Amino acid sequence: MDRNKLVRTILLxxxxxxxxxxxxxxxxxxxxxxxxxxxxxxxxxREEGEDVVIxxxxxxxxxxxxxxxxxxxxYKSLYKKNKNLIGWIKIDDTNIDYPVMKSVNGNxxxxxxxxYDGKDDRNGTLFMDDACDPTGSSxxxxxxxxxxxSGLMFGGLDSYKSEAFYEKHKRVRFDxxxxxxxxxxxxxFQSRLYSEADITFKYYQFIEPNSQExxxxxxxxxxxxxxxxxxxxxQYGDQLLTLSTxxxxxxxxxxxxxxxxxx
Numbered sequence: 001m002d003r004n005k006l007v008r009t010i011l012l013x014x015x016x017x018x019x020x021x022x023x024x025x026x027x028x029x030x031x032x033x034x035x036x037x038x039x040x041x042x043x044x045x046r047e048e049g050e051d052v053v054i055x056x057x058x059x060x061x062x063x064x065x066x067x068x069x070x071x072x073x074x075y076k077s078l079y080k081k082n083k084n085l086i087g088w089i090k091i092d093d094t095n096i097d098y099p100v101m102k103s104v105n106g107n108x109x110x111x112x113x114x115x116y117d118g119k120d121d122r123n124g125t126l127f128m129d130d131a132c133d134p135t136g137s138s139x140x141x142x143x144x145x146x147x148x149x150s151g152l153m154f155g156g157l158d159s160y161k162s163e164a165f166y167e168k169h170k171r172v173r174f175d176x177x178x179x180x181x182x183x184x185x186x187x188x189f190q191s192r193l194y195s196e197a198d199i200t201f202k203y204y205q206f207i208e209p210n211s212q213e214x215x216x217x218x219x220x221x222x223x224x225x226x227x228x229x230x231x232x233x234x235q236y237g238d239q240l241l242t243l244s245t246x247x248x249x250x251x252x253x254x255x256x257x258x259x260x261x262x263x
Contacts, residue, residue, distance in 0.1 A: 112146070124145070161227060203256055240258060
């Protein structure tokens with residue numbers, strides 16, 4: 001009897017712990033949804049203002065913006081709230097409708113586990129690769145986000161593994177705080193993080209190719225990796241947008257969607 005009682009007690013504790021974790025997970029996810037909704041509403045408040053200097057990311061001069069640049073009125077309120085804001089991404093009929101951040105102190109991983117306000121959050125926030133220059137000099141802008149089971153952040157990005165999903169969601173809106181942009185999905189593929197010693201195409205290093213030959217080579221690599229043919233034609237000089245999240249099919253796996261700017 002004592003043994004049966006002990007087993008029942010242990011099972012009860014397991015149930016209580018699991019239930020508590022479920023409640024915690026729900027509260028965190030719900031808080032992230034409410035924050036995203038609140039921030040989205042702020043973009044509707046168009047605010048005029050003076051030109052500003054954005055920020056400096058470490059010693060990288062490509063991330064210094066001068067006073068001749070102007071923030072779009074719909075993003076001024078959000079920028080005043082957090083000067084790490086660099087843009088906003090939205091894919092219609094999905095949960096992807098979030099601000100995109102870029103760490104001011106050069107810590108590119110800060111937003112892996114912090115929310116828009118800089119508070120600890122296991123969902124993190126979408127953020128741009130530290131090496132990218134959103135003012136236009138980078139050929140490819142890379143945005144990272146967690147693949148959350150709740151569907152938050154880039155939790156739904158791997159829906160692009162399905163060509164049928166792609167057919168209904170070909171376009172991605174990504175605005176920097178300076179200019180609006182519309183992109184069309186060109187490639188969707190699975191990859192992984194490689195070691196420095198691995199001699200292979202690493203999509204996360206394809207940001208500013210040194211030549212047209214290097215650019216064309218990267219495009220061919222991604223085209224070969226793509227799960228289906230979108231018919232996209234990409235030429236040297238086109239602006240690319242890459243969305244990257246975890247892929248659980250293999251260790252250190254990544255799922256990647258590459259888009260071409262059309263507007």
